[in-house]
Amino acid sequence: MFFYGVIMTLLIVPTNYSVTAPGYNDNVSDTIYVLPSENANQEGSFHTTSVISFEEITIYQKWLGNALPKVTVEAMSSWYETIQISELQVMGRLMKDDSIQTSLIVGIAGAEKNITYTSYPTVYLTYRHLTPDTLQIGDSILSVNGNEDIFAGFEDVLCGEEAEVVIIRDEEVMTVYPKREETESQCSFGVYVLPYTIIEDTEVEYDIYDTNTGGPSGGLMQSLYIFNQLTDYDYSLGMKIGGTGTIDVDGNVGYIGGIREKIITAIGNDIDIFFVPRLTTEDNDNYVEAMNVLKEFDTDLIIIGVSTFDQAVAFLEGYGAAHE
Numbered sequence: 001m002f003f004y005g006v007i008m009t010l011l012i013v014p015t016n017y018s019v020t021a022p023g024y025n026d027n028v029s030d031t032i033y034v035l036p037s038e039n040a041n042q043e044g045s046f047h048t049t050s051v052i053s054f055e056e057i058t059i060y061q062k063w064l065g066n067a068l069p070k071v072t073v074e075a076m077s078s079w080y081e082t083i084q085i086s087e088l089q090v091m092g093r094l095m096k097d098d099s100i101q102t103s104l105i106v107g108i109a110g111a112e113k114n115i116t117y118t119s120y121p122t123v124y125l126t127y128r129h130l131t132p133d134t135l136q137i138g139d140s141i142l143s144v145n146g147n148e149d150i151f152a153g154f155e156d157v158l159c160g161e162e163a164e165v166v167i168i169r170d171e172e173v174m175t176v177y178p179k180r181e182e183t184e185s186q187c188s189f190g191v192y193v194l195p196y197t198i199i200e201d202t203e204v205e206y207d208i209y210d211t212n213t214g215g216p217s218g219g220l221m222q223s224l225y226i227f228n229q230l231t232d233y234d235y236s237l238g239m240k241i242g243g244t245g246t247i248d249v250d251g252n253v254g255y256i257g258g259i260r261e262k263i264i265t266a267i268g269n270d271i272d273i274f275f276v277p278r279l280t281t282e283d284n285d286n287y288v289e290a291m292n293v294l295k296e297f298d299t300d301l302i303i304i305g306v307s308t309f310d311q312a313v314a315f316l317e318g319y320g321a322a323h324e
């Protein structure tokens with residue numbers, strides 16, 4: 001009976017650790033369809049890369065993860081104590097939706113096609129001290145105390161005071177009154193706010209397919225695929241082009257997590273060229289980490305660090321010209 005109890009403890013009792021493992025290599029064309037321009041001719045493919053991650057793993061999973069060289073086990077951040085973990089999936093879905101819209105904007109505008117859009121500051125995550133009848137995940141914020149610069153509006157509210165926040169929820173404009181509350185670490189409203197972009201009109205025909213992956217890290221590769229569909233030159237070069245990195249409406253590439261596992265995923269899926277964010281020269285920069293991971297493997301994978309969409313396009317154009 002004692003032995004049975006020990007086994008059940010190992011298999012069931014959660015820990016304050018998470019695990020990240022190599023995940024999926026998805027062809028962007030399985031997520032986004034763009035009606036190609038008349039002379040477009042894509043012989044290769046563009047791929048996004050994702051990881052598999054779990055929070056609050058069991059004692060057994062922690063032991064197993066530490067024994068596997070391709071898996072990363074690490075202590076969960078203390079901020080998990082202030083959120084509902086189930087809401088992370090909702091946040092990931094919002095980030096994915098915004099990433100696709102932003103990718104369409106960057107790719108279509110890069111191909112010099114017409115597109116108009118609007119971006120709203122939007123609630124992506126709520127913390128446990130926020131009163132649930134005020135702000136909710138998915139709310140688009142129009143103003144805070146009459147200030148359309150919502151971050152300045154939030155900052156002007158004193159600790160313990162309420163703010164008058166005008167939002168859009170389910171296509172209805174309404175006003176809510178969240179309070180800036182004192183917590184153990186800071187005084188805050190208990191929301192995580194980022195832009196959420198909506199395309200209003202474009203001359204380009206496109207369709208979006210639902211997938212199981214979430215998050216914004218496919219932005220750069222989605223943009224390259226969309227751009228390539230709308231140009232005469234084949235930027236895929238007849239190769240498997242992969243990568244990771246967020247994208248904003250100005251074409252800036254942003255940092256992502258799980259870079260080690262994504263490089264391993266790319267190698268396992270025979271990717272030829274892999275783009276990663278290169279934003280600093282620090283040891284924790286995605287590019288620096290990726291190059292260190294590359295040293296562990298016997299592979300022909302080419303890793304390219306970029307900070308903008310234009311840099312990625314210029315590299316592919318130059319690489320193609322040099323290998324004609």
